[in-house]
Amino acid sequence: MDIVINDVSKVYKEGTKALSNFSLELSPGIIGLLGPNGAGKSTLMRILSTIQKQTSGTITADGINISKDPDYLRSNLGYLPQYFGIYPNLTANEFLTYLAVLKGIDKQSAKDKIDELLVFLNLDHAKNKKLKEFSGGMKQRVGIAQALLNDPKVLIVDEPTAGLDPVERRRFTNLLTELSEDKLIILSSHIVSDIESTATDIAIINKGMNVVKDTPEALLSKVKGMVYKTIIQSHELSDFRKNHVITSTYRKAEGVEVRYLTSNPIADDIAVVPNLEEAYIYLIRGD
Amino acid sequence: MLKTNLRIKFRQRGFQYILIAAIFLNLIFLPDRDAGYNTLLVDDYTGFYNSAFIGLTTAVLTVFFMSLFGFYLLSGLIIEDYNTEVGQVIATTSVNDKEYILGKFISNFVILMVIDLIIICTAVIVQLVRGEYLKIELGKIVLPHLIYVIPAFIFFSALTILFELLFRSRPSFGNISYFFIWMISIPISFDSSFDLLGYHGYEVYIRNNFSSLYENSIILGTGDLPATFVEYPGIIFNISMIIPPLVLFILTGIILNSSIKYFDRFSLSERKMELKINDYNRRLAEYKIKYQRIISIFKRNKKSTDEIQTNNEIGLAEPEYSISKVIKTSKTITLDNIKIEFKQLVGTISYKWKLFYLILLSISFIDSSILSSIGMIVWLIPIVKLSKIGIQERLNSIEELVFSTPNLLKKQFLSMFVSALLFVMMATSPFLLNLILFRPIGIIGWIISSIFLVSSALVLNMIANNEKLFTIIYLIVWYLGPANQLNWIDFTFIQDYMLTLRYSIFAFLSILLIIFGIFLRKRQIDNAYP
Ligand SMILES: Nc1ncnc2c1ncn2[C@@H]1O[C@H](COP(=O)(O)OP(=O)(O)OP(=O)(O)O)[C@@H](O)[C@H]1O
Numbered sequence: 001m002d003i004v005i006n007d008v009s010k011v012y013k014e015g016t017k018a019l020s021n022f023s024l025e026l027s028p029g030i031i032g033l034l035g036p037n038g039a040g041k042s043t044l045m046r047i048l049s050t051i052q053k054q055t056s057g058t059i060t061a062d063g064i065n066i067s068k069d070p071d072y073l074r075s076n077l078g079y080l081p082q083y084f085g086i087y088p089n090l091t092a093n094e095f096l097t098y099l100a101v102l103k104g105i106d107k108q109s110a111k112d113k114i115d116e117l118l119v120f121l122n123l124d125h126a127k128n129k130k131l132k133e134f135s136g137g138m139k140q141r142v143g144i145a146q147a148l149l150n151d152p153k154v155l156i157v158d159e160p161t162a163g164l165d166p167v168e169r170r171r172f173t174n175l176l177t178e179l180s181e182d183k184l185i186i187l188s189s190h191i192v193s194d195i196e197s198t199a200t201d202i203a204i205i206n207k208g209m210n211v212v213k214d215t216p217e218a219l220l221s222k223v224k225g226m227v228y229k230t231i232i233q234s235h236e237l238s239d240f241r242k243n244h245v246i247t248s249t250y251r252k253a254e255g256v257e258v259r260y261l262t263s264n265p266i267a268d269d270i271a272v273v274p275n276l277e278e279a280y281i282y283l284i285r286g287d
Numbered sequence: 288m289l290k291t292n293l294r295i296k297f298r299q300r301g302f303q304y305i306l307i308a309a310i311f312l313n314l315i316f317l318p319d320r321d322a323g324y325n326t327l328l329v330d331d332y333t334g335f336y337n338s339a340f341i342g343l344t345t346a347v348l349t350v351f352f353m354s355l356f357g358f359y360l361l362s363g364l365i366i367e368d369y370n371t372e373v374g375q376v377i378a379t380t381s382v383n384d385k386e387y388i389l390g391k392f393i394s395n396f397v398i399l400m401v402i403d404l405i406i407i408c409t410a411v412i413v414q415l416v417r418g419e420y421l422k423i424e425l426g427k428i429v430l431p432h433l434i435y436v437i438p439a440f441i442f443f444s445a446l447t448i449l450f451e452l453l454f455r456s457r458p459s460f461g462n463i464s465y466f467f468i469w470m471i472s473i474p475i476s477f478d479s480s481f482d483l484l485g486y487h488g489y490e491v492y493i494r495n496n497f498s499s500l501y502e503n504s505i506i507l508g509t510g511d512l513p514a515t516f517v518e519y520p521g522i523i524f525n526i527s528m529i530i531p532p533l534v535l536f537i538l539t540g541i542i543l544n545s546s547i548k549y550f551d552r553f554s555l556s557e558r559k560m561e562l563k564i565n566d567y568n569r570r571l572a573e574y575k576i577k578y579q580r581i582i583s584i585f586k587r588n589k590k591s592t593d594e595i596q597t598n599n600e601i602g603l604a605e606p607e608y609s610i611s612k613v614i615k616t617s618k619t620i621t622l623d624n625i626k627i628e629f630k631q632l633v634g635t636i637s638y639k640w641k642l643f644y645l646i647l648l649s650i651s652f653i654d655s656s657i658l659s660s661i662g663m664i665v666w667l668i669p670i671v672k673l674s675k676i677g678i679q680e681r682l683n684s685i686e687e688l689v690f691s692t693p694n695l696l697k698k699q700f701l702s703m704f705v706s707a708l709l710f711v712m713m714a715t716s717p718f719l720l721n722l723i724l725f726r727p728i729g730i731i732g733w734i735i736s737s738i739f740l741v742s743s744a745l746v747l748n749m750i751a752n753n754e755k756l757f758t759i760i761y762l763i764v765w766y767l768g769p770a771n772q773l774n775w776i777d778f779t780f781i782q783d784y785m786l787t788l789r790y791s792i793f794a795f796l797s798i799l800l801i802i803f804g805i806f807l808r809k810r811q812i813d814n815a816y817p
């Protein structure tokens with residue numbers, strides 16, 4: 001499925017402009033949405049999930065306007081919100097069955113699918129436990145399971161790895177890669193490495209605007225030769241920070257090793273291979 | 288925090304409605320003399336509209352109504368805190384428990400007093416409009432409010448907090464219990480010298496000076512018109528008047544004190560709970576590491592064992608997996624939809640309820656004389672569950688999951704309605720059994736009642752967007768109708784069951800409500816997130 005976002009703006013009642021003239025074209029693959037807190041990622045994802053309405057602009061899915069006919073997209077949609085509740089008195093199994101019924105999935109396929117997902121998401125042992133007894137990470141996995149129930153063509157996941165332990169996080173990113181063949185997956189995260197390891201395309205969003213959308217390789221090439229490494233003493237660090245954009249620091253025996261972004265490096269500092277986080281910082285700063 | 292609480296409440300629609308209602312009630316309770324009814328009637332005496340009488344009437348009515356509606360307006364603040372980030376901040380002890388509870392108490396009181404202030408202002412205007420006495424004696428208007436309204440409001444501000452804490456996990460039960468406490472306690476003060484509303488003192492004054500009939504007195508009613516008007520001079524002090532406010536103050540102190548203690552324990556146990564979950568997660572992680580080690584040893588894969596020991600990335604020995612892709616969908620409503628909605632609505636029924644149900648069922652075999660008592664009990668049972676239908680997504684913050692599914696209205700509305708109807712019919716089935724055995728003609732009424740109840744719950748819940756509006760209206764209707772035989776609002780047809788126009792009226796109303804309900808539900812789905 002292809003989704004075209006055309007000139008979309010969203011102004012909240014209190015006057016916050018969460019999205020301004022946002023345009024983006026999406027086709028199957030994994031699109032990672034990166035952006036600072038309050039950039040408008042969740043707002044964009046809610047609008048794409050037909051849960052919220054944009055103030056202006058249009059969004060089409062396979063050419064069908066999703067504001068006019070939301071059910072076309074909804075039939076092909078899996079959505080994991082950033083924050084969501086559960087019915088505390090249902091078990092994981094019952095809750096997923098409930099949502100499967102609402103999604104219109106036939107009884108037997110729902111049952112098979114739920115069993116499969118529960119095993120896969122490591123919730124099999126807890127499937128008959130009431131959801132109110134679940135830990136944060138377990139709830140998050142129930143959320144992931146419900147998004148996958150209908151084998152969606154469009155999967156929208158808003159910070160899916162929040163609250164997951166490293167093992168589960170890894171399982172999830174692997175799952176995304178496996179699913180991505182014929183699907184459009186839109187993924188937002190604060191963890192650049194999660195996106196780095198999965199996304200085929202990365203869109204960076206800041207202050208409600210689309211900064212850039214490109215492949216990870218292309219983004220990296222934008223900062224090529226702009227990241228340098230040097231070793232300074234601890235007490236010099238704060239001065240150094242004033243004059244340079246530091247992307248990371250490592251304490252070492254001989255001082256602090258800093259990586260920083262610059263177009264005119266200090267004399268004999270060594271250029272290093274940039275990573276995606278550095279590309280992200282560079283692009284967000286807008287210089 | 289105080290400011291935030293106040294801001295939240297003043298902005299709430301409930302507050303605005305109650306304010307409008309208060310002004311409106313003022314006009315109703317100080318009726319035009321041609322209106323055909325009078326208030327504060329002792330036998331057939333009532334007061335001229337001078338400042339003293341108007342002050343007293345508004346005070347009596349303010350205590351009477353705000354002690355009920357005020358509770359529903361104020362409750363929810365603490366629970367809101369616990370469901371939002373504010374709660375997390377509090378739970379991590381940035382505010383101490385005493386400050387928190389006292390802050391809530393003060394903000395409750397301020398909210399109620401703002402309402403009272405507006406009532407007093409309207410009272411002045413009403414006195415001028417009615418125009419019997421144009422001399423405004425502000426002191427006489429305010430005095431009854433000082434003596435009766437303020438102590439009562441202080442007490443209710445504290446009581447609300449206690450209720451909220453006690454019933455924090457089951458607010459609907461709190462709402463219902465409060466109604467019954469109100470229903471029992473307020474009328475007592477009418478007839479005793481423990482005068483909470485100021486009504487008893489007035490009654491005694493009129494009796495001593497004018498009437499010797501000692502027949503009846505009512506705060507609102509048609510009485511025998513035309514009434515005889517007397518000039519009420521205002522409250523006359525006597526020492527026993529100090530007792531009720533004193534008792535209320537002492538009770539307030541006790542309530543606040545125990546709330547602080549109770550709150551302390553409850554936030555502590557909540558904190559402990561958090562620890563437990565963390566502990567559980569840690570143990571789970573440890574278990575997984577062990578498990579992975581065993582597997583890797585079994586596979587004689589030394590390398591991954593080392594890695595497990597050195598870092599936490601233990602997902603190395605991952606199982607082979609693949610997610611299947613065969614999904615069949617159905618577009619029609621099936622029995623499954625109803626079953627699962629029912630499950631969601633009702634949950635698991637506890638043994639206590641099952642036992643209670645069996646008792647009711649066996650009693651209903653006795654004879655027709657117990658019909659009305661069974662009816663009254665049975666029609667109360669569904670109230671908690673019904674107060675959630677139509678807004679269950681909002682109550683559990685689940686809108687984003689549910690409202691992004693396709694064709695929701697078409698697929699869900701009917702099954703939601705039917706499952707709620709089934710539940711009501713189940714809960715009231717002892718009553719049905721009695722009808723079948725002893726008054727079969729009532730069965731038609733029972734069906735109409737059930738449908739009417741479900742459709743009005745649905746509509747009221749969706750209008751208010753919370754559980755309270757339906758709960759309170761339902762309790763009042765139940766109290767006036769089935770319990771007090773005000774037959775024209777008795778939708779249960781317990782007392783007056785002859786086939787009359789009322790059946791058709793309630794059936795017709797149900798249809799209107801259902802149509803309106805569909806409309807509201809559609810609006811809700813379309814505007815899930817503003
Ligand atoms: N329901 C709402 N009402 C009013 N303003 C909102 C609402 N939701 C978000 N906003 C505002 O819109 C902007 C974008 O918020 P959004 O949640 O989309 O950001 P985000 O990129 O998802 O941030 P985060 O990384 O913290 O999740 C913010 O300024 C936020 O304050």
Ligand SMILES: [Mg+2]
Nearest residue numbers: 041042043082
């Ligand atoms: Mg977000």
